Amino acid sequence: MATGLQPAVxxxxxxxSAACGLLLARNYMRTGIRLLLWSSLCFGLLAANNLTVIVDLLVLPGSDLQIPRLAFSLSAVLVLLFGFIWDLES
Structure with missing residues (x-):
């Protein structure tokens, strides 16, 4: 990929991901469906992951933020998995 396109991507x-998280949270507030809550938290964590990628690769290129990036990704998946299991039990 061209170097100039990376920051845009x-x-x-x-x-x-931030917009998806906000829209899901807004619909959760309106409807109260818990799956929307877990999905909005997942997308919020994915947005935090993407922000960490921006900081890691563009703002502070000499830093190594791979562990926080992986932690945000894992947290996002675990939150959504927990939400699926929690809603399955009820």
């Missing part, structure tokens, strides 16, 4: 990924 990273920014678009962050904006998209």
């Amino acid at each position: 990273y920014a678009l990924c962050f904006i998209t």
